[in-house]
Amino acid sequence: MYESRDGESITDSPYAIFKYMLNHKDFKQYKHIWSVQDFNTLSDVIDKYKNYPNVKFVQRNSKKYLKYLITSEYLINNSTFQSFFIPKANQKYINTWHGTPLKNMGFDIPGDPSHSQNVLRNFLSTDYILSPNSHTTKIFTTSYKLEGLYEGTIIEEGYPRIDLTLNTNPESFTKYLRDLNVIVEKGKKNILYAPTWKGTSVSRVENNILQIIADIKYLKKKSWKQI
Structure with missing residues (x-):
C-alpha cells in the first residue's frame, strides 16, 4: 500500500517504487493499493493504470482504505500515516520521506515540540527509513531524537525518485x-x-x-x- 502526501498525489519515491515493481517480473504477483484523497484531481494518473488487475485506488479514510491499511504486507509512505494507525507486527513499514531537509526540522523548530509528534511516531514505527545522504540521516537521528530509540534501519543509499529520473x-x-x-x-x-x-x-x-x-x-x- 502506497501513500504520498496524505493521498493528495501519486508521485515521489512511493511512485518510483510502485512503477519499478509493477514492471518487474519478480513482483508480478504483488497487488498494489494507492491511497487517494481526491479522485478527480488525480484522474490523469489513475487512468493510466485502470486496466491493471493488480492495481487498486482507494478513497483515503474509507472502509476499504482502513481494510488495506491493516492487511497490506508492505506500507510505503513519503510523509506520515495518521495518528490513529500503528503497523502490526507482521507488516513492513518503509518511509521514503520527501527530500533533503535544509531547514529546521523536528525538535529544532522553535515553539511547541508536540507539532512533530506524529512524524516522530511514524519514524519510530518504521522498519526502514530511506535517506539520500549523511546530512539527512543526521537530521533523522538528532532533530527527531531517534538515536538510542529507533529499532529499524536507516538506508542511506539515495531516493528511488532519483533512480526513476535517471533511468527515464x-x-x-x-x-x-x-x-x-x-x-x-x-x-x-x-x-x-x-x-x-x-x-x-x-x-x-x-x-x-x-x-x-x-x-x-x-x-x-x-x-x-x-x-
Whole structure:
C-alpha cells in the first residue's frame, strides 16, 4: 500500500517504487493499493493504470482504505500515516520521506515540540527509513531524537525518485511533454525550474502560481552570466 502526501498525489519515491515493481517480473504477483484523497484531481494518473488487475485506488479514510491499511504486507509512505494507525507486527513499514531537509526540522523548530509528534511516531514505527545522504540521516537521528530509540534501519543509499529520473527514457518523456503542449526544441538546452512547494495543497499547483510566474519573469530579465 502506497501513500504520498496524505493521498493528495501519486508521485515521489512511493511512485518510483510502485512503477519499478509493477514492471518487474519478480513482483508480478504483488497487488498494489494507492491511497487517494481526491479522485478527480488525480484522474490523469489513475487512468493510466485502470486496466491493471493488480492495481487498486482507494478513497483515503474509507472502509476499504482502513481494510488495506491493516492487511497490506508492505506500507510505503513519503510523509506520515495518521495518528490513529500503528503497523502490526507482521507488516513492513518503509518511509521514503520527501527530500533533503535544509531547514529546521523536528525538535529544532522553535515553539511547541508536540507539532512533530506524529512524524516522530511514524519514524519510530518504521522498519526502514530511506535517506539520500549523511546530512539527512543526521537530521533523522538528532532533530527527531531517534538515536538510542529507533529499532529499524536507516538506508542511506539515495531516493528511488532519483533512480526513476535517471533511468527515464529521454525520448519517451519528451513525447509525453509535447503531448501536454510543452514546447521542447531539439538541439536546444532545456532548464527545469522546480522550486520547493510552498502552497496550501500539493495537488493544486495554482496555489503557488503567482510566485512561480514572478520568478520566471525575474530570470528572463537577467542574463545567465549575471545569474
